[in-house]
Amino acid sequence: MRKLRALLLRLKGLFSKNDDFADELESHLQMHIDDNIRAGMSPQDARRDALMKLGGLDQTKEAYRDRATIPFLESLVQDLRFTLRQLRKNPAFTITATTMIALGIGASVAIFAFVDAALIKPLPYQNPARLLFVTESNRDIPRAAISYFDYLDWKKQNRVFDSMDVYGPRGFAIATPAGAEMVPGARTSDGFFRTLGVTPVLGRDFYQGEDLPEAPQTVILSYASWQKRFGGKPDIIGQPVTLYEVPYTIIGVLPQNFHFAPLENAEFWTTLHPALHLAGTCDARRSCHYLNGLARLKEGVSAEAALADLKRIAKDLEAQYPDSNRDQGATVAPLSEIIVGDVKPILLLLLGGVGLLLLIACINVASLLLVRSETRRRELSVRRALGATRTRLIRQFVIEGLVIVAVGTIAGLVSSYWAMQILSGLIPKDMMVGMPYLDDLGLNPRVLMFALVLAGFATALFSLSPALRLSTLDVREGMAEGARGSAGKAWTRIGSKLVILELTTAMVLLVGAGLLAKSFHRLLQVDTNFETRNLVTMRLRAPLSTYGEDPQAVALQRKLVAEIRTLPGVSSVALADTLPVNFNGNTDWIRFVGRAYGGEHNEVNQRGVSSDYFTTLQANLLRGRMFTDAEDQSKPQVVVINQTLAKKYFPGEDPVGQRFGDTQLTPKSIKEIVGIVDDIREGPLESEIWPAYYYSLNQQPDITYWVVARTSQAEQSVMPALADAIHRIDSRITVSYMTTMTARINESPTVYLRRSSTWLVGGFAAVALLLGVVGLYGVIAYSVSQRTREIGVRIALGAQRGTVYRLILKEAGVLALAGIVIGTGCAIVAASLMRKLLFGTPPWDITTLVCVAVVLGVSALLASFLPARRAASVDPISALRAE
């Protein structure tokens, strides 16, 4: 206690100046002199005697000061003040060094935060390492789903699991004040949450047997759903809720931190309730695979043992049910792999990338510090000569490193926060839904710890490199300012190689970013053969109970089109079963009437559309006519084909009036071609155009389809009115995925992939360029500082300033050129490896290569200009004076 009090007082003493003691000493001396004079001494002798008895004025003051403060800290504070003064005096160095550190640490921390959220932070389940994802497998699909009856057998017969359960996604239409809405949900077996080790925060879990057909229908809410739809009211337990026209009872609410990525943001968790009484349904058939398994391993059982056991059961089942279970095997995987397996390699790659950047940044700063220590040789030698210990001088460097790293780390942490925002912004909303673990991305203690470790590593590097240099410092040599130690030359050699490496990296990344950007641009220029702007799209689903019969369905389709068309801001509207710029697929195998048929697969896209579809999309009709609204089930079936189908199957013929049907040419499948439309792009932007035919939804009606509305004003302003109009027709129709066609295209996987990789690679490239340029500057500046005397001699012997400029710029130019040449080679190789990502751009795209080379060359020139100017302005007299 007393020791602590004394320590605090001494700490306080560090920052206060003690004039009091000078007064006290003065009074002490005066009293002593007074006594001495009284004893008969002369005033001079009296003073001398008093000072002698005291033991020296300065020694006393120093001894007193040592006790008043803490000597070690005292000199530390001195060094700190000195460092801050030094850094302030040299803002260019300070800003460059701290920016490097901030960039390196900021990028590393941001990526690490993602790694932490996805890979390090444990999943919110009990002992998640023992959870397995379990499914069947077959010859074509390694991870196929599991059927209800197989699940029951596996659950009963296995000897390796504490428990096994199944789950599957399920959407629900629920009534809201604004009309019906599609809500994501799930159906699980009764023990699902017990297997995960999750308990509801409110209410209860499913009872055993609550997933059987005869059990009452119950539902557990996600926390978010409870808050959003039920106002977070605690009396919600026992309340009824209607999902898809079926009444359910709410029995529980899940914890706030619960998430289960495979089921995305499911709000309503219900039990299986297999429809076993309906013979044809999926539930009732052993061959219908639609569930995913989840199991908790028994203590001491390995995943391999579990797989072997499941394979044994699968084999038994194969023997028992050869019809449905032929070649049905089993597969297991850690649950965490199913949840984060996709992002793991990407994240680790990114982490490696930022780690490399950080390393380069640190090497650069270390090289800048070396340049500085070189210009401070004299100062250091003088301090050595005046008695500063080596430890004291080394401590000076440690403190300097600490200050730079501290400032850089703080700036880095701030920028990492922004970087995280930007990076999560690069992930489209649809994908984000599948990564709920990223929700609490941020600077948690683990991430801060990581930053601290990086900072410690950087500080060590920075204090070490000048300190090592210092050990070669000879006092006499240093003061003579003439010496060039062999260590200096060695560093210039290593440094040059590092700079070439840095410039090569920058070149590769810049070329990559350039090629990706160009591909991205090319991709967006792809002609879709329809007008993508001012289109609103949304998905509808009408209740089966009312519109299950064809006449009602057709009537609803017509009514929807008629009502929406009259809305202000809407110029035309159409329905389609599949949207364009989406996917190739949903195909039909066709056979032409009146042609020889050898069983070939004439596979073509088939699309159901309403009569105004082509006019709404503003697609070009090339021949024939479009559909009329009057063409319904009472008329013969007609189709419009695209140009590719016409070219492929009717070369040199007029397809209009020709007919085709299914492979058996069943009479009711026969359709007549009435028109040819320009190739509307059905698949992704980068893919080929497939042959396609369009049929009329009036002739084959449906209750789920997309609405495509052409607006005459900003799309966003029309959206609310569209939803209202649909709900006025029938409030039970669900409206989902309402967005614009341009947004859909921008968020589509092909476009997203290139956009995000362009930004990512571009970001890395920018940082690498900056680092490379600073590295070049560091090495050239160091070399200039080493060659000051030589340059002085040259100038004294009559060398022109221009010659000196050339000398230094040549040195830099050689490095830059080496970087560019090697970089170009590596870049072409790297680009060939990522050819899949490129679109309409060859890996050796000459414009990109030239542009990048010029950017790099100019940056290198700028970086070497500063040291070159310093070299050219060397004063020969002062450079040679030391000789």
Add this chain to the structure above:
Amino acid sequence: MTAKTEIWQGTLALMILKTLDALGPLHGYGIARRIEQTSGDLLSLNYGTLYPSLLKLEQEGWIVSEWGVSENNRKAKFYKLTRSGRKQLEREAKEWNQTTAIVARFFAPLEEHS
């Protein structure tokens, strides 16, 4: 060398406390003179070494200081024993007596011999 100083340091603190206990509030110069006199000039004391010890005692709260006026009308800093300082003195004096008594027993026969 260092071991000697440490012992000396501890003893000096004890002497200071005892002096202040005996004479009441006193300035540094006065304390130094008093210690010298009491030791019968056997101790050659650098007056300057007194001040770090005074500061240490003050930091630990055994003594407090205050500016005042000396008997010869000089401005001087006076040191005064605190209550806890007095207790500390008692403790240390006891310890000292014990230590010296023990050491004395070791030396007793030797003394007789010489």
